Amino acid sequence: MGSISPALAYDVNHQWATPHAKQTLNSWSKFNKHIKAGSILIDGQSLDVASVVAVARNGVGLALKEDENVVHGIEASVQTLQGYLSKGFYLYGVNTGFGGSADTRTDDLYGLQRALMQHTQSAILTKEDKSDSPSGHEYLESHSMPSAWTRAMILIRCNANIRGHSAMTRNVVDTMIKLLEQDIVPVVPLRGSISASGDLMPLSYISGAIQGSPDVYVRVGSRKGLPRVITAEQALGEASITPIILGPKEGLSLINGTAAATAVASLGCYEANQLAVVSQLLTALSSEALYANNEWAHPFIAAARPHQGQIEAAQNIRTFLCGSKLSYGLEQTKDRFSAGLAQERYALRSSPQWLSPQLEDLLSAEKQLHTELNSTSDNPVVNVLDNDIHCGANFQAASVTSATEKIRLALQSIGKMLFSQTSEMINHDLSNGLPPNLAADDPSLSFCLKGIDVNTAAYTSELGFLANPVSNHVQSAEMHNQAINSLGLLSARQTMAAVEVLSLIVANCLYTGCQGVDLRTLHRTFIASLRDPARQLITSFLPSEGWLAAVEHEFFDSFWKLFEEAWYDAAAYDADERAHKASQSLATALVVHANRIPAIVSIENVAEISKAFEALILDSYLVHRDTFLRKPTTSEYLGQGTKAIYLFVREKLGVPLHRGLIEHPVAGDKGGNKIDGRPKKTIGSWVSIIYEAVRDGSLYAEVFEFLQAAGDVKGSNEVKGSNGVH
Known part of the structure; x- marks a missing residue:
């Protein structure tokens, strides 16, 4: 390959500009x-x-x-x-x-x-x-x-x-x-x-x-x-x-203007910009729930295709993930020998490219509206300098329609991306080892977020319908005098509807993402807590003499890798069967390394140790799960930005980790429909709390306070330290 053009080079200490985020933060501050x-x-x-x-x-x-x-x-x-x-x-x-x-x-x-x-x-x-x-x-x-x-x-x-x-x-x-x-x-x-x-x-x-x-x-x-x-x-x-x-x-001066269309468009634009910033934070949260390889957010990729929106989206996502222990891929040394997907699916991997034109269009739309807010949309127009009056058509609101249709299309694209990420977290075939429907209890009798998946699909379909242009539905009006007309207010109204629907999707995605990172942390901390007891168990069964320390270490590392894969592969099963299937990884490891174990291990011995290991897995998991569900430690593993939004949901809004079927309120519940002193609610009621926080602006305040505290978005400084344990 030829050398990289100097224009594509980047400096890890360089701070990329983030015009959309800065403009949105500035507007919120004003x-x-x-x-x-x-x-x-x-x-x-x-x-x-x-x-x-x-x-x-x-x-x-x-x-x-x-x-x-x-x-x-x-x-x-x-x-x-x-x-x-x-x-x-x-x-x-x-x-x-x-x-x-x-x-x-x-x-x-x-x-x-x-x-x-x-x-x-x-x-x-x-x-x-x-x-x-x-x-x-x-x-x-x-x-x-x-x-x-x-x-x-x-x-x-x-x-x-x-x-x-x-x-x-x-x-x-x-x-x-x-x-x-x-x-x-x-x-x-x-x-x-x-x-x-x-x-x-x-x-x-x-x-x-x-x-x-x-x-x-x-x-x-x-x-x-x-x-x-x-x-x-x-x-x-x-x-x-x-x-x-x-x-x-x-x-005539009162009514011959674009104030109605511009008013509704401005209100929609304000929220649309905030939703766009939040979508980048949700992408970061989704990547942690999926324990994603975030190599796709590396600044060099954006520098090689320098659309401003792409550079900004990748940079913002890196900032939100800074310090995360639930994602990897941005470290200097990469593991190119790992199993599984070599790269993430499109909903995450192409998110900077997908968001790029949306951020650029939103900036363009706000610029159009700012001009309209400070314009004379009137007819006739008085020219006091020349002592003249001119008849024209400054009342034609085509610029407002142009702005709102860009906004609405951006909202639809953002919604489609968030739906794909939400669905990927809920679908255990795609979620990199998370349980089906993100059920914290046994998945055979708990379908938890399945309804969220369906609801989000419904919202996304409606959002897609709303994205259709209004400007091509012009009807000639008023004795054919108004033969072309902007339909600016109608387009702005549809844009406000799109803001509402995307807010529903954001609420669903945020609820799902918080559940996802909780369960990811639950299982990663469980595996970490099981490692030493498992080593002790295996040592007690296998010969203690004749092992070289390096060989013993190599055997255990090889076995533990098999166990982790088996544990996540069995995510669709209830705890007892999951433990049984994961325990079989030990027998596989013993067979693979049989020629290096210093003494012959009988079939009976293998069966005995596997059974003991299965019991250890199940007992340890049930205890760990119960402890974690009562007091999650998730925030310790999240990036700086995702931690802020997670704690907002869990602590300020009081929306808890959903424990499964035990959460569902029923008539005549002997516990008073409470769990650990808090009320039991339907999943919809919990998500509704998040939705209201989106619409009343309190969620945005949390995000922008984080951005203010973080200062200017840091370029790729955080690339060196954003990865966590694998």
Whole structure:
């Protein structure tokens, strides 16, 4: 072979960049700073995804930055419009009709803005959407948006309208901010926007709210968890907020933008990025459960094919595994004589290559959304510098659709990878010696995580369906005026659904991974604890004279290797039969080394020692298993990152190692359906606890606190020391 190109060389002390992880960590840090500060200032230029999430989900306050340029820009745009109208000019949406009706003209400028609301406030809300408490209807989901989405919409529309291009008076923006201050959230229909001339319909309900419409409804007090649903007219009266009368163009400026699509997309993007980082940690955890050969994560492999996402994924996985005693392959000296798989299956081995484009696409998607968050998505657009107004199509949300479809496809790819890893851990034919269905007790009567395998397949199939593009389903609309439209909000909604489904897969994979590393540690520590008693037993049966120390050592090492393989090969059997099958390895070793044993060992002697060894295995295993199940030592064997997430699940969430059939709650249980003082739960209930930690962000906090403590992700420094015992 020729020499390696200098471009492919790498330095073991070099620190690769990890742009996606750093960006995600930075966004999470900003989010927490906003919560601590309690409010954010908007200036039309510096809004980001973290700010949107903080306002939408955590009640962070909103205020206009009292900057001279911002305030002047708002006033100047209104003056420019007034100058236009004073000259008798016709201007779209100000004294003309809308869309395909733009050939009409009117002198009733205020009436025209009301007419805009008339035709856009046209979507479906049911009486259940307007009630204080959920009803027993059988609709799959509400017909109204979650309040968090609406709060994000208000924030984003305010940020766009203060950029000095919308001819909107300060009072309108201030009134929208007052809605958030008073925890008044408009009830906005979920469906009906094609995100072409902006998200006209959803935004029109926000417009109706600040106008105090008696037939637009709002939720008051939703941040406290017990909202009242009343009319906008009543809510504004109670809060002493003066209803807005929309001036020329102000109705159009409110609704002719991408705020709804961008709001939902931003919320989805925030969680998608976090799920992507967690998927790399779960890959590390899965590799430990499978006691994997992690040679595939070596930095040279990524350096030889230097896609940034591949370099980053491999590096992050190495960091999470640093210090692990349950994986190998990254050490300087490799065992090329080992039995079994020479390399891991694709779900682990190709994970850096698989994740690479997903991480790159997620970065690209967030960049698109960041631009959209600080853009003027309006029409017409006021140019105060040239004292002119331009008609265009900045409301077309194709960039948002492009971002969300990249996000959704990335989520699907991540989900497929995690499903494959989860299934590999549960399937004893693929798990490198773990018991079937990861049952801690006898597998003949405990099917433990079999249901998790099936459920994860269902989630993965749904995620695959959601990954289908939305943009190719465009229908010509509005008198064929909106012949091409982005469907940005629809795509963003599907992306939020994909976030939810992938979160289910992550919960399943994390539960499975924790069970897997527990059982891997159980069996590895059992084998380690059995070694000396086994040596003593064999020595007591075999001749003590005539052995060369080196020969005796060689015999025992050869036998012990056979025993380990036999123990893991018999993982599908109950403890007694597993012990019987594994004990046969001793007879095999005695036959193989018969010519080197100093005295003849009779068949009877072989049978006797094998039987004694079988009893030793079974008795030792049952005692060790009972002790381990009560107090697992798993965390001592995990990598730094995987240990953090394992302890989060086991200690902070209180989700225990599942011991098998004894865990299942039944009516009339004499022990009160408790085990060691804790409640017995179905497997689904335990996994649900993890899922809720994914969605409420507490799991992400654990991961990012680890990354912060670790500092910049270390390149291949950890390659030298990440392997453990074989």
